[in-house]
Amino acid sequence: MALTSFVLYGIGVILLINSGYSSYEHRQLSKTLLHSRHFPLPLDVKMEAVVGCVLVLIGAIISIQPNQTHVVDVASGSVVEGYTEEALRPIDMGKATIRQEAMGTSDYAQIENRPGYIDIRARRKEYQEWLATEKK
Amino acid sequence: MSLERLLEIHRSGLYATLPLHQIDSVYTLTKATLLTQLSDFERFTLLELQFYLTLTMGLDIEAKHCLDLICDRFDITKSERICVLKSVYVEATTGSTLREVSDGLVKDAKELVRLSNIAKSSMGGKLNIMQDLMAVTKRVVALHHEDVKEYTEKLALFLDLQPLDTESWYEMSEVYLANGNTDQAIHCLSEILLTEPFAYNVWSRIGEVQLMTGFKTSDSQRFEEAKRHFARSCELCETYHRGWLGLLESAKRLGDKKLVELSRTQLDKIVSGKLTSAENIDKISQILAN
Numbered sequence: 001m002a003l004t005s006f007v008l009y010g011i012g013v014i015l016l017i018n019s020g021y022s023s024y025e026h027r028q029l030s031k032t033l034l035h036s037r038h039f040p041l042p043l044d045v046k047m048e049a050v051v052g053c054v055l056v057l058i059g060a061i062i063s064i065q066p067n068q069t070h071v072v073d074v075a076s077g078s079v080v081e082g083y084t085e086e087a088l089r090p091i092d093m094g095k096a097t098i099r100q101e102a103m104g105t106s107d108y109a110q111i112e113n114r115p116g117y118i119d120i121r122a123r124r125k126e127y128q129e130w131l132a133t134e135k136k
Numbered sequence: 137m138s139l140e141r142l143l144e145i146h147r148s149g150l151y152a153t154l155p156l157h158q159i160d161s162v163y164t165l166t167k168a169t170l171l172t173q174l175s176d177f178e179r180f181t182l183l184e185l186q187f188y189l190t191l192t193m194g195l196d197i198e199a200k201h202c203l204d205l206i207c208d209r210f211d212i213t214k215s216e217r218i219c220v221l222k223s224v225y226v227e228a229t230t231g232s233t234l235r236e237v238s239d240g241l242v243k244d245a246k247e248l249v250r251l252s253n254i255a256k257s258s259m260g261g262k263l264n265i266m267q268d269l270m271a272v273t274k275r276v277v278a279l280h281h282e283d284v285k286e287y288t289e290k291l292a293l294f295l296d297l298q299p300l301d302t303e304s305w306y307e308m309s310e311v312y313l314a315n316g317n318t319d320q321a322i323h324c325l326s327e328i329l330l331t332e333p334f335a336y337n338v339w340s341r342i343g344e345v346q347l348m349t350g351f352k353t354s355d356s357q358r359f360e361e362a363k364r365h366f367a368r369s370c371e372l373c374e375t376y377h378r379g380w381l382g383l384l385e386s387a388k389r390l391g392d393k394k395l396v397e398l399s400r401t402q403l404d405k406i407v408s409g410k411l412t413s414a415e416n417i418d419k420i421s422q423i424l425a426n
Contacts, residue, residue, distance in 0.1 A: 072137055073413045074144050075158050077165070080410055093334060097373035104413030105148050106373070108335035111302045111328060115149030115188075116271075117278045120228040123152075123192045130156040 008059030015052030019045050064088060074105045138165055139178065146185045151192075155415070163189045180206060187221060191228045199225060212244065213251050216269045219244040223275055238279040245272040270298060277304075287311060302328045302335070309345075318349045339369035340378040347386060362386040363395075370402075375411040377403070377420055384423075400424070 022045045030039040066087045073080050080102050100106045145151055145162065154162065166186045170179065187202040203218075203225055212218045223241040226232065232240075242265070249263045256262065266273060277290045291308045295301065309324035325342045328335060343365035350358030363386040369379035380399050387395035403420055406412055412420075 072141050074141055074148070074150065075154060075162075076414055077138070077141065077161065078414060080413070093372055094370075094374045097336065098375050098411065101373055101375045101377070101412050102410075103144070104416070105144055105150065106337055108332060108337050109148035109150065111306050111332070111335060112337055112341070113149035113153045114303045114307055115152040116274055116303050117281075117307045118152040118188070118224070119281065120188075120191055120224055124194055124228060127156055127159065127192050128194060134157075 002063065005059040005063035008055050008062065012052045012055030012059060015048050015055065019048035019052060022048070061088075071099060071103045074103050076104075139169055139172075139174075142166055142169060142182055142185060143178065146181050151185055151188045159189060159192060163193060176209075180209065184221070188224075191225065196229050199228075213248055216245065216248060216271045219248060219269075220271050220275045223279070227279070234279045234282060238276050241272060241275060241279070245269050266297070273297070274301070274304065278307075284311065284315060299327075300331050302331055302338075306338075309341075313345065318345055321345055334372055336369040336372035336376055336379065339365050339372065340376065340382060343369065343382045343386070344378075347382060350386075350389065356390065359386045359389045363390060363392075375402075375406050377406060377412045377416045380406070381420065381423060 023041055026041060064087045070079050097106065142165065166182055166189065170182055170186065183202045183206055187199050190199040190202065203221055206221065207218055210218055212222065219241060222244065223237055226240060227237045245265050249265055253262045273294060277294045280287045280290045288311055291304060295304055305324045305328045309321040312321040312324060322342055322345055325338055328338045343362040346358050346362035346365065350362060362382065366379050366382035366386060369376055370383060380402050384396060384399035387399060403424060407417055407420055410417065
């Protein structure tokens with residue numbers, strides 16, 4: 001996939017540069033030789049520019065990759081298998097949240113965790129008690 | 137990768153409910169990450185996270201160091217957020233009563249308001265603690281959690297001022313639930329859904345409250361309601377373990393064999409594909425084994 005889009009980018013850019021240079025040459029020529037008459041840009045130069053643009057666009061679309069498959073579990077830090085979805089599909093809420101669930105978090109976790117209402121004294125006590133049982 | 141993880145812990149407020157055995161590893165990671173090249177935003181976000189973690193672990197000197205670093209950058213007479221942080225520090229490390237902590241916080245906030253009003257008097261427009269310093273007001277409410285009656289009144293008053301504060305609605309519902317007022321608790325949770333209709337954890341939570349009430353009263357209507365809410369949360373997140381577990385339980389009570397089968401297959405899929413965090417997988421396997 002990456003190689004195809006790279007080749008397409010290359011060909012597209014070469015075509016664009018070539019058509020640009022051709023139109024420049026054509027302009028120079030019409031200035032020196034035919035300055036009194038209307039002298040339109042040849043069709044092949046125009047077509048070359050259009051084809052170059054289209055190739056670059058196709059290359060860009062092909063290069064879009066789906067999301068990474070591995071995500072990190074937020075609380076424990078272990079790497080877990082995420083959910084791979086095909087790129088360039090309409091985003092479905094039910095599927096988009098799968099990745100967050102694999103991470104052990106969600107966009108709405110803050111509502112439940114309530115950091116604004118943290119009871120720091122109780123937390124400290126819990127931690128000390130846990131530490132004491134852990135040491136035994 | 138670790139930086140994003142820490143920022144996510146801060147953003148989701150997970151540090152307030154992080155399992156105790158994981159606090160130490162997150163703390164070590166934060167400490168190491170703080171030594172690397174960070175932008176200002178990342179540095180002070182991590183410092184705030186570190187502040188809460190060290191306070192929880194009882195490392196008061198380090199917590200004070202974090203607070204000082206934040207204070208040096210953002211003046212306490214200009215930031216209500218630092219007033220709040222300071223009050224958390226005072227609450228955790230001193231033996232003073234919560235009322236004294238709250239008085240100290242209000243004093244800091246008044247000073248902030250006074251200085252800012254002097255600066256702003258030429259431009260017009262003045263600050264007011266109750267209407268403009270919402271973080272301080274919320275923290276003052278939170279400091280009243282010892283007396284249930286007063287706490288409920290204060291929360292209600294605050295929610296009149298700030299009806300879109302989902303965190304406070306959730307806190308209110310927990311207070312009601314602890315006192316057995318399930319219908320009020322469900323009402324508070326429904327208020328969250330008005331603001332955040334896609335909050336699937338809240339949909340699940342309503343289902344859980346309905347389920348609990350159903351166990352107590354053996355009212356099949358409650359199980360029906362629970363099923364509806366769990367189903368919505370599963371619709372919003374296809375691998376949401378709490379949603380599927382609740383759906384399994386309410387389907388069992390309602391005697392809906394097809395739904396039981398469906399939830400079981402889905403839960404098996406979640407466990408075998410490791411589509412949720414390790415702790416949740418343990419929980420699911422235990423329940424499925426029974």
